[in-house]
Amino acid sequence: MGTFELGGDLRVNRIGYGAMRLAAPPEPGIDPGMGHIWRAPGDREAASAVLRRAVELGVNLIDTADSYGLGENEELIAEALRPYRDDVVIATKVGVVRPSPLEWVPLGHPAYLRQQTELSLRRLRVERIDLLQLHRIDPEVPLADQIGTLKQLRDEGKVRHIGLSEVSAGQLREAAEITPIASVQNMYNLVTRHHEDVVDYAAEQGIAFIPFFPVAMGEHAGPDGPVAAVAKEIGATPAQTALAWLLRRSPAVLPIPGTTSIAHLEENVAAGGVELSDEQFERLSAL
Template structure:
């Protein structure tokens, strides 16, 4: 029988998180382990747990989640499937959004809410300290420094190991950095959506990990034609793999976290780490967003 080779996330290389954590540069986004509208239980909870166990088998050691996914469902499933966690696993969660219903996300960056959210995540994830805690989104009703300051207090109390941000501008990143070290920024970014390029550049300059959310455009990349389709065909790869390989090549601080509720999609997506695109192909893909 032919020897079976399994692709491992280690092929993507590693990235430093906060000076004392190192993860493979290909993570997993756990938002899709929930029901429709990121609300309630997933349709197939057992497959979701298989996905989480396969994540670890494939060498992925950063899982991204949030208290608001479900809400609570994603964090709970992670603990149910993976606790006790292996030492190398880094779980990055978030607080700062409330969920009045399916597809609805309301910012709440008030200190009392962030404290309660962090306590809830500690309990659900069954940990004493959260490795990476991300402010999910600045709350326009609350001074940004007050929200970040609460995370600094939680860190000083030993409940958070590292502080991170999500959905921020360069200005907000710099303001937060005046208060505390920021280990990562998670903004929407993909081959087709690059409005956060300035934030990515700021992260590159300072060796802050940049975590692009919606890296495969919610699955829509599967039908990409044009240059993406042609390059995919040449390598017998899928457009989704090409989009992820481009992300990995685009910046050394890029840490994609494609999400899925299916083992087959997880394995397909990880295939991107073995796909090395030629410089001319990367340059052609670079042009896609410029052309719109």
């Protein structure tokens, strides 16, 4: 699996855990897609067990956001993991407002970003957030104001490192001119590959690239598909093969697969020991 120096001083194992999936099922009449990230799971102990098992397995990068369950996701992490182990890095995000279960609206007003950071500090029960990421750039607010607010929070000691989410390489460069950027979190997997230039730029600059939905594979994940074929060759599952491809793609890539199942969690973490040959990597890269 290897490790990565996040922000130059936080060593994390390269497979993290995305806590977004720890949510209650969608309410009747609600789209089962992103609309279900609205409330904490009913069985909080089972969710806590997944988080604790992740840390037991060596996962030390836990990703969440203030908008997941309207903050309940952060509270759940604190309940499960406090007192935090010294090497555990908690990453959260601010900059998206949730007026309803199906709405995810960028809101980058400086006062809002500051308020949400203060709330995240309380819910996570920490004095400083290891990695605070701008969840989405608000097109109605100058980027300099949004990044400048996060920089001010870092200067005040409330944030250790700053990251971005769903940005282009140009936006990443623009933000980096204002303050050092430690991470970028974009959707990226074997099928969704439109951020290739961001992956490469992040690696060149020593910035962590944190792909969300890292295991999404579409039709390639079928039992007769190319991912399954490579998985059979190396004695792994298709999900492990997809994660192994990401780890091979760039040394700066830190996948954060999420799950509510301890068995799937263990499968995902075991992907750190899966190796692809040059030919297998190239075959998957050509999909």
